[in-house]
Amino acid sequence: MSEILKKEMFTIPKGMIYLDGNSLGPMPVDVPGRMAQMLSDEWGQMLIKGWNGAGWMDQPARIGDQIGRVIGTPDGSVVLGDTLSIKVYQALASALMMRPDRRVVLSDTGNFPTDLYMAEGLLGMLGQGYTLRTVAPDQVAQSITPDVAAVMLTHVDYRSGRVHDMNAVTQAAHQAGAVMIWDLAHSAGALALDLHGSQAEFAVGCTYKYLNGGPGAPAFIYVRPDLADTVKPALSGWLGHRAPFDFDPRYQPGQGIERMRVGTPPVLQMTTLECAMQAFDGVDMQQLRAVSVALQEQFIAGIEARAPMLTLASPRQSDQRGSQVSFAFDHGYAAMQACIHHGVIGDFRAPNIMRFGFTPLYIDADDVEQAIERIANIMADRLWDQPQFHARQKVT
Numbered sequence: 001m002s003e004i005l006k007k008e009m010f011t012i013p014k015g016m017i018y019l020d021g022n023s024l025g026p027m028p029v030d031v032p033g034r035m036a037q038m039l040s041d042e043w044g045q046m047l048i049k050g051w052n053g054a055g056w057m058d059q060p061a062r063i064g065d066q067i068g069r070v071i072g073t074p075d076g077s078v079v080l081g082d083t084l085s086i087k088v089y090q091a092l093a094s095a096l097m098m099r100p101d102r103r104v105v106l107s108d109t110g111n112f113p114t115d116l117y118m119a120e121g122l123l124g125m126l127g128q129g130y131t132l133r134t135v136a137p138d139q140v141a142q143s144i145t146p147d148v149a150a151v152m153l154t155h156v157d158y159r160s161g162r163v164h165d166m167n168a169v170t171q172a173a174h175q176a177g178a179v180m181i182w183d184l185a186h187s188a189g190a191l192a193l194d195l196h197g198s199q200a201e202f203a204v205g206c207t208y209k210y211l212n213g214g215p216g217a218p219a220f221i222y223v224r225p226d227l228a229d230t231v232k233p234a235l236s237g238w239l240g241h242r243a244p245f246d247f248d249p250r251y252q253p254g255q256g257i258e259r260m261r262v263g264t265p266p267v268l269q270m271t272t273l274e275c276a277m278q279a280f281d282g283v284d285m286q287q288l289r290a291v292s293v294a295l296q297e298q299f300i301a302g303i304e305a306r307a308p309m310l311t312l313a314s315p316r317q318s319d320q321r322g323s324q325v326s327f328a329f330d331h332g333y334a335a336m337q338a339c340i341h342h343g344v345i346g347d348f349r350a351p352n353i354m355r356f357g358f359t360p361l362y363i364d365a366d367d368v369e370q371a372i373e374r375i376a377n378i379m380a381d382r383l384w385d386q387p388q389f390h391a392r393q394k395v396t
């Protein structure tokens with residue numbers, strides 16, 4: 001456990017138990033210094049020379065390799081840029097061009113809304129009979145009919161934490177001739193993944209959750225290496241061009257994964273992320289996953305014993321659960337506000353889900369014990385039932 005726990009690398013306010021790293025990871029302690037140095041030495045002193053001299057232009061691929069080590073992909077197969085919503089759109093558009101004679105995108109009803117919205121927008125624009133079909137999560141594998149061009153799923157359900165079997169679903173997609181796209185928003189940095197081994201064609205994910213890149217940190221996209229030189233990037237921006245500084249009026253896709261880049265990278269945010277990724281140096285993801293499961297089991301047992309009014313809304317079997325535990329409660333919003341007030345930070349997902357994330361880099365068994373204690377008191381004494389906890393805020 002001690003090899004995984006790196007609490008001293010993160011900034012967590014005193015007294016706070018942060019069980020929301022699945023939504024926004026905490027700030028690594030090295031980030032402010034690195035950012036100050038970047039601002040003064042690089043932007044401040046180098047100005048435009050920073051693109052070459054400080055390696056800004058290579059950041060998207062360099063950080064892609066750091067992330068690749070965490071999700072199980074070879075160097076040169078992941079690149080950073082844009083938001084996850086945009087990367088979902090890009091992966092899906094590229095996938096559809098690989099199966100021009102098929103018209104259906106298959107997803108599940110548990111998918112995160114933006115993934116479905118982006119698909120709807122793309123398919124609506126394409127017209128020509130393209131449709132989005134959603135089925136219950138456990139029905140996906142048997143619903144991949146011969147008209148399905150792409151199966152687009154989020155690996156870990158953002159609400160319940162349920163995990164899809166990556167290898168089995170990818171295999172089913174391939175048997176039916178469909179392209180597989182995985183969204184790893186709630187998996188990257190939390191689970192031991194062998195994405196390359198799964199043979200999936202595409203994956204996307206965000207970096208501000210378990211990867212601690214900071215609010216608004218850019219997303220990543222993976223393309224299976226054997227396809228990277230033939231896939232059509234769909235968002236054909238100049239930085240995905242083979243030679244951006246030739247200023248060729250005709251678009252020609254770049255080499256390999258570079259073609260999935262679009263425009264100017266957010267260098268400040270990339271710098272934060274690159275610094276944050278150091279926390280994963282030398283981390284054995286199997287070991288991290290084992291600690292995450294142990295913390296979750298401890299939490300479930302403690303809450304069920306001491307706060308029986310909360311109903312487990314995540315799969316009970318740990319191998320079917322990501323790195324979060326959700327409990328259903330009718331007054332979940334108010335109860336979560338009370339938890340936050342008492343220093344246990346989780347979040348609320350409509351209609352009634354209280355969500356708690358487990359992040360072994362900075363959460364240990366003592367934290368979990370204290371969280372159980374505080375939540376049990378809040379529930380037993382109905383401390384949540386106060387007007388200030390019922391008023392809804394914009395971000396829940």
Ligand SMILES: *Cc1c(COP(=O)(O)O)cnc(C)c1O
Pocket residue numbers: 083084085086111112114115154158183185186206219
């Ligand atoms: C967090 C999350 C997003 C967020 O997308 P952004 O474009 O970064 O806002 C998208 N999809 C899933 C599955 C997520 O969990």
